[in-house]
Amino acid sequence: MIPLNHYLILSGVLFAIGTAGVFLRRNLITMLLSIEIMLNAVNLTFVAVGRYLGTVDGQIITFFVMTVAAAEAAVGLALVIALFRHRETLSPDAFTALKW
Amino acid sequence: MDFGSLAFYLFAAIAVVASLGVVGQRNPMYSVMLLITSFGALAALYVLLDAPFTAVTQIIIYAGAIMVLFLFVVMLLNVPREEPASGLFATLGARGLRIGAVLSVILGIEVVWALSRLPRGWFAQDAAATSVSSVKLIGTTLFTQHAFAFEATSILILVAMVGAVVIARKGSAS
Numbered sequence: 001m002i003p004l005n006h007y008l009i010l011s012g013v014l015f016a017i018g019t020a021g022v023f024l025r026r027n028l029i030t031m032l033l034s035i036e037i038m039l040n041a042v043n044l045t046f047v048a049v050g051r052y053l054g055t056v057d058g059q060i061i062t063f064f065v066m067t068v069a070a071a072e073a074a075v076g077l078a079l080v081i082a083l084f085r086h087r088e089t090l091s092p093d094a095f096t097a098l099k100w
Numbered sequence: 101m102d103f104g105s106l107a108f109y110l111f112a113a114i115a116v117v118a119s120l121g122v123v124g125q126r127n128p129m130y131s132v133m134l135l136i137t138s139f140g141a142l143a144a145l146y147v148l149l150d151a152p153f154t155a156v157t158q159i160i161i162y163a164g165a166i167m168v169l170f171l172f173v174v175m176l177l178n179v180p181r182e183e184p185a186s187g188l189f190a191t192l193g194a195r196g197l198r199i200g201a202v203l204s205v206i207l208g209i210e211v212v213w214a215l216s217r218l219p220r221g222w223f224a225q226d227a228a229a230t231s232v233s234s235v236k237l238i239g240t241t242l243f244t245q246h247a248f249a250f251e252a253t254s255i256l257i258l259v260a261m262v263g264a265v266v267i268a269r270k271g272s273a274s
Contacts, residue, residue, distance in 0.1 A: 003223075004222070019207055034123060047146055051149045075264050077264070082267050
């Protein structure tokens with residue numbers, strides 16, 4: 001038997017990995033992927049706590065997080081493509097100016 | 101150790117190792133593939149948590165739709181390598197990166213430390229607790245209690261779709 005704490009610890013570790021990815025990578029696509037890791041860590045927490053409390057609300061909010069993640073990925077990747085057209089690079093260092 | 105615990109540790113290890121690979125990988129193509137692996141392991145964990153509906157949506161929406169979108173963009177842009185540091189990162193050097201890495205390690209240690217001090221919460225195994233696996237129950241709750249949020253989500257998707265087309269359109273910058 002696995003206690004709830006182990007699921008929460010796994011979720012915390014995954015979230016920390018995602019944070020490290022946003023800090024360490026200098027590639028816009030990998031940074032978006034790291035954000036997806038963080039969203040999934042939060043989803044795991046919701047499902048585990050929902051199972052612990054015996055309600056389906058955890059799974060329902062996970063459903064909404066997935067929809068928002070899909071919207072975020074679509075808009076984020078569109079932005080990445082638009083930025084790449086401008087500068088021919090994916091490094092976030094190239095996009096420090098608000099206007100050019 | 102019973103089958104459930106063994107499966108949990110196996111899939112937890114796969115998820116963590118694959119996520120570390122996503123972050124440590126320099127080629128975005130491999131990163132996307134490893135992230136799909138990580139999502140598969142998480143879907144298995146959802147099955148262990150009596151959430152088969154979430155497990156299936158995880159595979160279909162995340163691994164199937166969102167990651168394919170990422171793959172398309174990675175192939176479209178065709179930038180297999182990360183460029184060497186320039187600008188702000190070059191002046192900060194590796195030190196700036198190290199500070200970020202240390203911060204996220206501290207975040208992980210804090211969370212694990214705080215959770216390990218909590219009393220252990222065991223999952224109930226009676227019929228009421230395992231009823232969360234019912235897709236019917238999820239459906240009725242979603243379309244009665246959360247009907248407004250569901251409709252708002254459809255508008256969000258529509259806005260995101262239009263926004264993505266407008267932003268990524270050729271010549272939108274000029």
